[in-house]
Amino acid sequence: MTNVIDIVNTNSNYIILGLASVVFILLLINIGTLVSLTKLKNKYKRFMRGTNNKNVEELINDYLDKIDEAKEQSDYVKDLYDVLDRRVKGCVQKVAIVRYRAFDNVGSDLSFSLALLDFDNNGVVMTSIFGRDESTTYAKPVDKGISRYELSEEEKQVLENCINSNIE
Template identity: 60%
Template structure:
Protein backbone atom coordinates (compact mmCIF):
# COMPACT_ATOMS: atom_id res chain seq x y z
CA UNK A 1 0.00 0.00 0.00
CA UNK A 2 2.88 2.31 0.84
CA UNK A 3 4.26 1.69 -2.65
CA UNK A 4 1.03 2.86 -4.25
CA UNK A 5 0.98 6.02 -2.12
CA UNK A 6 4.61 6.76 -3.01
CA UNK A 7 3.86 6.19 -6.68
CA UNK A 8 0.90 8.57 -6.54
CA UNK A 9 3.01 11.21 -4.75
CA UNK A 10 5.72 10.91 -7.41
CA UNK A 11 3.22 11.20 -10.27
CA UNK A 12 1.00 13.78 -8.61
CA UNK A 13 1.97 16.56 -11.01
CA UNK A 14 1.25 14.39 -14.07
CA UNK A 15 -2.06 13.25 -12.63
CA UNK A 16 -3.16 16.86 -11.98
CA UNK A 17 -2.14 17.93 -15.51
CA UNK A 18 -4.02 14.95 -16.97
CA UNK A 19 -7.12 15.79 -14.95
CA UNK A 20 -6.93 19.47 -16.00
CA UNK A 21 -6.66 18.43 -19.67
CA UNK A 22 -9.60 16.06 -19.20
CA UNK A 23 -11.70 18.87 -17.61
CA UNK A 24 -10.83 21.22 -20.52
CA UNK A 25 -11.82 18.56 -23.05
CA UNK A 26 -15.08 17.98 -21.18
CA UNK A 27 -15.79 21.73 -21.13
CA UNK A 28 -15.20 21.97 -24.90
CA UNK A 29 -17.45 18.98 -25.48
CA UNK A 30 -20.09 20.57 -23.25
CA UNK A 31 -20.01 23.81 -25.32
CA UNK A 32 -20.32 21.82 -28.57
CA UNK A 33 -23.26 19.84 -27.19
CA UNK A 34 -25.04 23.03 -26.08
CA UNK A 35 -24.57 24.58 -29.54
CA UNK A 36 -25.91 21.45 -31.20
CA UNK A 37 -28.85 21.39 -28.81
CA UNK A 38 -29.56 25.07 -29.55
CA UNK A 39 -29.58 24.39 -33.34
CA UNK A 40 -31.82 21.38 -32.80
CA UNK A 41 -34.21 23.45 -30.68
CA UNK A 42 -34.39 26.14 -33.40
CA UNK A 43 -35.20 23.50 -36.00
CA UNK A 44 -37.85 22.02 -33.69
CA UNK A 45 -39.46 25.42 -33.11
CA UNK A 46 -39.44 26.05 -36.87
CA UNK A 47 -41.10 22.68 -37.44
CA UNK A 48 -43.71 23.30 -34.76
CA UNK A 49 -44.49 26.94 -35.64
CA UNK A 50 -48.17 27.70 -35.62
CA UNK A 51 -49.07 24.47 -33.83
CA UNK A 52 -50.25 26.10 -30.56
CA UNK A 53 -49.66 22.99 -28.50
CA UNK A 54 -51.11 20.51 -31.00
CA UNK A 55 -49.37 17.23 -31.30
CA UNK A 56 -47.07 16.51 -34.21
CA UNK A 57 -49.45 14.05 -35.86
CA UNK A 58 -52.20 16.69 -36.21
CA UNK A 59 -49.70 19.12 -37.65
CA UNK A 60 -48.46 16.60 -40.22
CA UNK A 61 -52.04 15.66 -41.19
CA UNK A 62 -52.83 19.35 -41.67
CA UNK A 63 -49.79 19.81 -43.94
CA UNK A 64 -50.68 16.70 -45.95
CA UNK A 65 -54.23 18.02 -46.41
CA UNK A 66 -52.77 21.31 -47.62
CA UNK A 67 -50.56 19.42 -50.08
CA UNK A 68 -53.59 17.50 -51.38
CA UNK A 69 -55.52 20.75 -51.85
CA UNK A 70 -52.63 22.35 -53.72
CA UNK A 71 -52.28 19.28 -55.93
CA UNK A 72 -56.02 19.41 -56.76
CA UNK A 73 -55.80 23.12 -57.55
CA UNK A 74 -52.74 22.49 -59.71
CA UNK A 75 -54.63 19.80 -61.66
CA UNK A 76 -57.57 22.18 -62.10
CA UNK A 77 -55.22 24.90 -63.37
CA UNK A 78 -53.63 22.45 -65.82
CA UNK A 79 -57.09 21.55 -67.19
CA UNK A 80 -58.02 25.22 -67.46
CA UNK A 81 -54.72 25.98 -69.21
CA UNK A 82 -55.28 23.14 -71.67
CA UNK A 83 -58.79 24.37 -72.39
CA UNK A 84 -57.62 27.96 -72.90
CA UNK A 85 -54.71 26.83 -75.04
CA UNK A 86 -57.04 24.93 -77.38
CA UNK A 87 -59.34 27.98 -77.62
CA UNK A 88 -56.44 30.38 -78.30
CA UNK A 89 -55.33 28.30 -81.28
CA UNK A 90 -58.53 29.39 -83.06
CA UNK A 91 -58.13 33.08 -82.19
CA UNK A 92 -56.52 35.66 -84.43
CA UNK A 93 -52.81 35.48 -83.70
CA UNK A 94 -51.21 36.94 -86.79
CA UNK A 95 -52.04 40.22 -88.47
CA UNK A 96 -50.54 42.03 -91.40
CA UNK A 97 -51.64 45.18 -93.21
CA UNK A 98 -50.55 46.93 -96.36
CA UNK A 99 -51.67 50.33 -97.70
CA UNK A 100 -51.42 51.14 -101.37
CA UNK A 101 -52.74 53.31 -104.16
CA UNK A 102 -55.25 51.29 -106.17
CA UNK A 103 -55.74 53.90 -108.92
CA UNK A 104 -53.23 56.33 -110.41
CA UNK A 105 -55.64 59.28 -110.33
CA UNK A 106 -56.27 58.98 -106.55
CA UNK A 107 -53.85 61.02 -104.48
CA UNK A 108 -52.80 58.88 -101.52
CA UNK A 109 -52.38 55.32 -100.24
CA UNK A 110 -56.02 55.05 -99.17
CA UNK A 111 -56.64 51.46 -100.26
CA UNK A 112 -55.63 48.66 -97.91
CA UNK A 113 -55.51 44.90 -97.42
CA UNK A 114 -55.50 43.27 -93.97
CA UNK A 115 -54.80 39.59 -93.30
CA UNK A 116 -56.10 38.14 -90.01
CA UNK A 117 -55.00 34.54 -89.34
CA UNK A 118 -55.02 32.04 -86.49
CA UNK A 119 -52.32 29.49 -85.61
CA UNK A 120 -53.42 27.19 -88.47
CA UNK A 121 -53.30 30.06 -91.00
CA UNK A 122 -57.10 30.09 -91.23
CA UNK A 123 -58.79 33.47 -91.32
CA UNK A 124 -59.71 36.26 -93.69
CA UNK A 125 -58.25 38.97 -95.90
CA UNK A 126 -60.18 42.24 -95.83
CA UNK A 127 -59.53 44.62 -98.69
CA UNK A 128 -60.77 48.18 -99.09
CA UNK A 129 -60.41 49.82 -102.51
CA UNK A 130 -60.72 53.61 -102.47
CA UNK A 131 -61.62 55.48 -105.63
CA UNK A 132 -62.72 59.04 -106.34
CA UNK A 133 -66.33 58.14 -106.99
CA UNK A 134 -66.77 55.06 -104.79
CA UNK A 135 -65.11 52.80 -102.24
CA UNK A 136 -65.51 49.05 -101.98
CA UNK A 137 -64.68 46.72 -99.13
CA UNK A 138 -64.71 42.94 -99.40
CA UNK A 139 -63.41 39.88 -97.57
CA UNK A 140 -61.89 36.64 -98.80
CA UNK A 141 -61.69 33.55 -96.56
CA UNK A 142 -58.33 31.87 -96.03
CA UNK A 143 -58.03 28.15 -95.26
CA UNK A 144 -54.59 26.74 -94.34
CA UNK A 145 -52.89 29.78 -95.87
CA UNK A 146 -54.72 29.53 -99.23
CA UNK A 147 -57.72 31.29 -100.71
CA UNK A 148 -60.21 29.69 -103.06
CA UNK A 149 -60.68 33.15 -104.63
CA UNK A 150 -58.25 34.95 -106.88
CA UNK A 151 -55.96 37.23 -104.85
CA UNK A 152 -54.54 40.54 -106.05
CA UNK A 153 -50.81 41.19 -105.84
CA UNK A 154 -51.28 43.25 -102.65
CA UNK A 155 -53.45 40.54 -101.07
CA UNK A 156 -50.84 37.90 -101.89
CA UNK A 157 -48.16 40.09 -100.33
CA UNK A 158 -50.12 40.73 -97.12
CA UNK A 159 -51.03 37.02 -96.85
CA UNK A 160 -47.41 35.96 -97.23
CA UNK A 161 -46.25 38.49 -94.59
CA UNK A 162 -48.93 37.28 -92.20
CA UNK A 163 -48.14 33.57 -92.70
CA UNK A 164 -44.42 34.18 -92.09
CA UNK A 165 -44.98 36.00 -88.78
CA UNK A 166 -43.92 34.18 -85.64
CA UNK A 167 -46.51 33.64 -82.95
Protein backbone atom coordinates in the same frame (compact mmCIF):
# COMPACT_ATOMS: atom_id res chain seq x y z
CA MET B 1 -0.19 -6.54 -0.23
CA THR B 2 2.49 -4.57 1.50
CA ASN B 3 4.33 -4.57 -1.76
CA VAL B 4 1.50 -2.71 -3.44
CA ILE B 5 1.28 -0.18 -0.61
CA ASP B 6 5.04 0.44 -0.79
CA ILE B 7 4.84 0.95 -4.56
CA VAL B 8 1.94 3.38 -4.11
CA ASN B 9 3.77 5.29 -1.38
CA THR B 10 6.97 5.66 -3.41
CA ASN B 11 5.16 6.64 -6.60
CA SER B 12 2.33 8.65 -5.03
CA ASN B 13 3.40 11.88 -6.72
CA TYR B 14 3.21 10.24 -10.16
CA ILE B 15 -0.08 8.55 -9.36
CA ILE B 16 -1.61 11.85 -8.17
CA LEU B 17 -0.29 13.61 -11.27
CA GLY B 18 -1.75 10.86 -13.50
CA LEU B 19 -5.11 10.96 -11.73
CA ALA B 20 -5.17 14.77 -11.94
CA SER B 21 -4.53 14.61 -15.69
CA VAL B 22 -7.32 12.02 -16.07
CA VAL B 23 -9.68 14.31 -14.11
CA PHE B 24 -8.62 17.26 -16.30
CA ILE B 25 -9.29 15.27 -19.49
CA LEU B 26 -12.67 14.17 -18.14
CA LEU B 27 -13.46 17.81 -17.30
CA LEU B 28 -12.65 18.85 -20.89
CA ILE B 29 -14.82 16.03 -22.24
CA ASN B 30 -17.64 17.14 -19.92
CA ILE B 31 -17.36 20.76 -21.09
CA GLY B 32 -17.40 19.63 -24.75
CA THR B 33 -20.48 17.54 -24.05
CA LEU B 34 -22.24 20.50 -22.41
CA VAL B 35 -21.43 22.76 -25.39
CA SER B 36 -22.78 20.14 -27.80
CA LEU B 37 -25.89 19.70 -25.67
CA THR B 38 -26.49 23.47 -25.62
CA LYS B 39 -26.20 23.61 -29.43
CA LEU B 40 -28.58 20.68 -29.73
CA LYS B 41 -31.09 22.38 -27.38
CA ASN B 42 -30.95 25.56 -29.48
CA LYS B 43 -31.54 23.58 -32.67
CA TYR B 44 -34.43 21.74 -31.02
CA LYS B 45 -35.99 25.01 -29.83
CA ARG B 46 -35.64 26.48 -33.34
CA PHE B 47 -37.12 23.29 -34.83
CA MET B 48 -40.08 23.31 -32.46
CA ARG B 49 -40.66 27.09 -32.64
CA GLY B 50 -44.29 27.96 -33.32
CA THR B 51 -45.56 24.42 -32.84
CA ASN B 52 -48.19 25.30 -30.22
CA ASN B 53 -47.49 22.09 -28.29
CA LYS B 54 -47.94 19.84 -31.34
CA ASN B 55 -45.70 16.88 -31.79
CA VAL B 56 -43.45 16.50 -34.81
CA GLU B 57 -45.73 13.93 -36.45
CA GLU B 58 -48.66 16.36 -36.42
CA LEU B 59 -46.45 19.11 -37.84
CA ILE B 60 -45.24 16.91 -40.67
CA ASN B 61 -48.80 15.81 -41.45
CA ASP B 62 -49.93 19.45 -41.53
CA TYR B 63 -47.12 20.33 -43.95
CA LEU B 64 -47.90 17.32 -46.15
CA ASP B 65 -51.56 18.44 -46.28
CA LYS B 66 -50.41 21.92 -47.32
CA ILE B 67 -48.19 20.40 -50.02
CA ASP B 68 -51.13 18.35 -51.35
CA GLU B 69 -53.30 21.47 -51.42
CA ALA B 70 -50.61 23.44 -53.27
CA LYS B 71 -50.27 20.60 -55.81
CA GLU B 72 -54.03 20.62 -56.42
CA GLN B 73 -53.96 24.37 -56.97
CA SER B 74 -50.99 24.02 -59.30
CA ASP B 75 -52.79 21.34 -61.32
CA TYR B 76 -55.88 23.58 -61.53
CA VAL B 77 -53.80 26.52 -62.77
CA LYS B 78 -52.07 24.27 -65.33
CA ASP B 79 -55.43 23.04 -66.64
CA LEU B 80 -56.70 26.62 -66.79
CA TYR B 81 -53.57 27.67 -68.67
CA ASP B 82 -54.04 24.87 -71.20
CA VAL B 83 -57.65 25.97 -71.84
CA LEU B 84 -56.63 29.61 -72.23
CA ASP B 85 -53.73 28.68 -74.49
CA ARG B 86 -56.06 26.77 -76.82
CA ARG B 87 -58.51 29.68 -76.85
CA VAL B 88 -55.82 32.30 -77.50
CA LYS B 89 -54.42 30.33 -80.43
CA GLY B 90 -57.81 30.76 -82.10
CA CYS B 91 -57.79 34.54 -81.65
CA VAL B 92 -56.46 37.04 -84.17
CA GLN B 93 -52.73 37.26 -83.55
CA LYS B 94 -51.30 38.43 -86.85
CA VAL B 95 -52.40 41.52 -88.72
CA ALA B 96 -51.03 43.08 -91.89
CA ILE B 97 -52.32 45.76 -94.21
CA VAL B 98 -51.31 46.94 -97.66
CA ARG B 99 -52.67 50.20 -99.09
CA TYR B 100 -52.61 50.80 -102.82
CA ARG B 101 -54.17 52.73 -105.66
CA ALA B 102 -56.55 50.41 -107.46
CA PHE B 103 -57.41 52.86 -110.30
CA ASP B 104 -55.33 55.54 -111.96
CA ASN B 105 -58.12 58.11 -111.88
CA VAL B 106 -58.44 57.96 -108.07
CA GLY B 107 -56.16 60.28 -106.11
CA SER B 108 -54.61 58.54 -103.12
CA ASP B 109 -53.95 55.00 -101.86
CA LEU B 110 -57.53 54.56 -100.73
CA SER B 111 -57.84 50.86 -101.54
CA PHE B 112 -56.44 48.31 -99.12
CA SER B 113 -56.06 44.62 -98.36
CA LEU B 114 -56.10 43.51 -94.75
CA ALA B 115 -55.10 40.07 -93.43
CA LEU B 116 -56.24 38.83 -90.00
CA LEU B 117 -54.82 35.43 -88.97
CA ASP B 118 -54.69 33.30 -85.84
CA PHE B 119 -51.75 31.22 -84.54
CA ASP B 120 -52.30 28.50 -87.17
CA ASN B 121 -52.60 31.03 -90.04
CA ASN B 122 -56.36 30.62 -90.28
CA GLY B 123 -58.43 33.74 -90.82
CA VAL B 124 -59.46 36.15 -93.53
CA VAL B 125 -58.09 38.53 -96.14
CA MET B 126 -60.35 41.57 -96.52
CA THR B 127 -60.04 43.87 -99.49
CA SER B 128 -61.66 47.22 -100.12
CA ILE B 129 -61.36 48.70 -103.58
CA PHE B 130 -62.16 52.39 -103.77
CA GLY B 131 -63.21 53.94 -107.07
CA ARG B 132 -64.71 57.28 -108.04
CA ASP B 133 -68.12 55.87 -108.77
CA GLU B 134 -68.27 52.88 -106.48
CA SER B 135 -66.49 51.13 -103.67
CA THR B 136 -66.41 47.37 -103.09
CA THR B 137 -65.41 45.40 -100.02
CA TYR B 138 -65.05 41.64 -99.88
CA ALA B 139 -63.40 38.94 -97.79
CA LYS B 140 -61.66 35.69 -98.66
CA PRO B 141 -61.21 32.97 -96.05
CA VAL B 142 -57.71 31.65 -95.34
CA ASP B 143 -57.04 28.14 -94.04
CA LYS B 144 -53.50 27.29 -92.89
CA GLY B 145 -52.09 30.21 -94.88
CA ILE B 146 -53.84 29.30 -98.15
CA SER B 147 -57.00 30.75 -99.64
CA ARG B 148 -59.16 28.58 -101.86
CA TYR B 149 -60.07 31.73 -103.81
CA GLU B 150 -57.82 33.44 -106.32
CA LEU B 151 -55.83 36.24 -104.67
CA SER B 152 -54.72 39.48 -106.27
CA GLU B 153 -51.06 40.53 -106.04
CA GLU B 154 -51.85 42.88 -103.17
CA GLU B 155 -53.75 40.16 -101.33
CA LYS B 156 -50.88 37.71 -101.82
CA GLN B 157 -48.47 40.33 -100.50
CA VAL B 158 -50.55 41.15 -97.41
CA LEU B 159 -51.08 37.44 -96.69
CA GLU B 160 -47.34 36.76 -96.94
CA ASN B 161 -46.58 39.78 -94.71
CA CYS B 162 -49.09 38.56 -92.15
CA ILE B 163 -47.82 34.97 -92.13
CA ASN B 164 -44.23 36.15 -91.71
CA SER B 165 -45.01 38.61 -88.90
CA ASN B 166 -43.54 37.56 -85.56
CA ILE B 167 -45.75 36.61 -82.65
CA GLU B 168 -44.33 37.73 -79.31
